[in-house]
Amino acid sequence: MKCDEIRERMPDVAAGFGEPTVDEGRHLDSCAACAEELKAMRATMALLDDWQTPEPSAYFDTRLQARLREEMAEPHAGWLQWFRRPVLAAALTVVMGVGIGLYFARSGIYGLGPTESSLPAERGTAVSDLQDMEQNHDLYSNFEVLDDLDVQPDAVANP
Numbered sequence: 001m002k003c004d005e006i007r008e009r010m011p012d013v014a015a016g017f018g019e020p021t022v023d024e025g026r027h028l029d030s031c032a033a034c035a036e037e038l039k040a041m042r043a044t045m046a047l048l049d050d051w052q053t054p055e056p057s058a059y060f061d062t063r064l065q066a067r068l069r070e071e072m073a074e075p076h077a078g079w080l081q082w083f084r085r086p087v088l089a090a091a092l093t094v095v096m097g098v099g100i101g102l103y104f105a106r107s108g109i110y111g112l113g114p115t116e117s118s119l120p121a122e123r124g125t126a127v128s129d130l131q132d133m134e135q136n137h138d139l140y141s142n143f144e145v146l147d148d149l150d151v152q153p154d155a156v157a158n159p
């Protein structure tokens, strides 16, 4: 008998739903780890048997009844309410689908080639600077010459 086999049945034995078989008993005598595990499990089960569920507050029923009456008194929106919720969910799904589709199309994952936004902008403009930074991010972030520039003494390129 292996430890795995006996451990599968251990919760039942510990809970008193069955006694260890002869084989299992022999393993428990010879395997200190399994014997310890069963002892700990039995202690846990005993603790759970002793555990008393806390009583709900005396006013719980009264408050629940009051809440139910409030809820019943609310005007009902009628059958349209049941119709709107699934429609809203469906609409959100469609919006998300379109959004994700656009994202992938813009990233060019579908092989549509470069999109309008990735065309090089005129040199020297803010847009072209941003594009340069985006395209050469790795280069700039490891470019030690930039660290030596005395532009802003307290700024660090690679904090």
Ligand SMILES: [Zn+2]
Pocket: 002, 003, 006, 027, 031, 033, 034
């Ligand atoms: Zn064992």
